[in-house]
Amino acid sequence: MLEPLQYILLGDFNCGLDTSRDIRGPGQGGCNYQARELGNIVADWQLIDAWVTLHGDAFAATRASVIHGSRLDRVYVPEVFRAALVTCDVVQVPSYCLNVSDHKPLLLSMQPCNGGRSPRSWRMDPTILYDEECIKYMGTEVAASIAEVDVLDPAMWDRLKKRWWFISEEAGKERHARITSRMKETLRRIQIVERGGTSTQAMRD
Numbered sequence: 001m002l003e004p005l006q007y008i009l010l011g012d013f014n015c016g017l018d019t020s021r022d023i024r025g026p027g028q029g030g031c032n033y034q035a036r037e038l039g040n041i042v043a044d045w046q047l048i049d050a051w052v053t054l055h056g057d058a059f060a061a062t063r064a065s066v067i068h069g070s071r072l073d074r075v076y077v078p079e080v081f082r083a084a085l086v087t088c089d090v091v092q093v094p095s096y097c098l099n100v101s102d103h104k105p106l107l108l109s110m111q112p113c114n115g116g117r118s119p120r121s122w123r124m125d126p127t128i129l130y131d132e133e134c135i136k137y138m139g140t141e142v143a144a145s146i147a148e149v150d151v152l153d154p155a156m157w158d159r160l161k162k163r164w165w166f167i168s169e170e171a172g173k174e175r176h177a178r179i180t181s182r183m184k185e186t187l188r189r190i191q192i193v194e195r196g197g198t199s200t201q202a203m204r205d
Contacts (some may be wrong), residue, residue, distance in 0.1 A: 009047060009076040012062075012103060013038060016070065017049075021057055025068035047076035050088040050108055060090040063103045073106045084110045125172040133178070134171040141167045 015035040016022035023030075041047075051060075051074060061069030075088060086109040093104060128134040145163045149156055 006078045022071040046079050050075040075108050124168050128171045
C-alpha cells in the first residue's frame with residue numbers, strides 16, 4: 001500500500017465513521033470506537049466518501065430493520081477522483097431478490113474527467129527519492145546527461161527534461177520489479193513453511 005497508486009475502498013464495513021449521519025434509530029450519535037482503524041486508513045490514503053460527496057448529509061440505509069437503519073455499505077475513493085464521481089445510489093432490489101442479502105446494493109458510477117489524463121501529463125513516483133538503488137541510478141544518469149550539455153538553450157532544456165523523465169520512469173519500473181520479486185520470494189517461503197517443508201539456513205535467518 002506504500003506504492004503511489006490510487007485505491008478505491010468499498011464494502012460492508014459494519015461500522016460508521018459518523019454515527020450521527022450514518023445511523024438512524026438506536027446507536028445514532030453513539031460511540032464509533034470500532035471505526036477507529038477505518039478512520040485512520042481513510043485519513044492516511046486521503047479518501048473521501050462517495051455518497052457524502054454527492055449527497056451531503058442525506059440518509060439512505062443499506063441495511064434496515066423495523067427500528068434501525070444504517071449506511072454500512074460505502075465506497076471511499078481518492079480525493080483526486082472527486083470530479084469523476086457521477087452517481088452513488090442505494091439500489092431498491094426486486095421483491096424476489098430480498099432473500100439474497102439483508103443489505104441493499106450500492107451502485108457507483110464514475111466518468112474520467114476530460115477524457116482522462118493528458119498523454120503529456122506526468123507525475124514522478126516520489127518513492128524513488130527514498131530508495132537507495134534508485135537514487136544511485138538516477139544520480140549517475142542525470143550527471144551523465146548534464147555532462148553532455150555544451151550550451152543550455154531552450155531546446156536543450158526540453159531534451160534534458162525528457163531524458164530525466166525517462167530516467168525517473170526507468171527507476172520506478174526497476175524498483176517495482178525489485179519489490180515484486182522480493183514479495184513473491186517471501187510468499188514462496190511462507191507457503192513452504194505452512195506446508196511443513198524443509199527450511200534452509202537462509203530462510204531461518
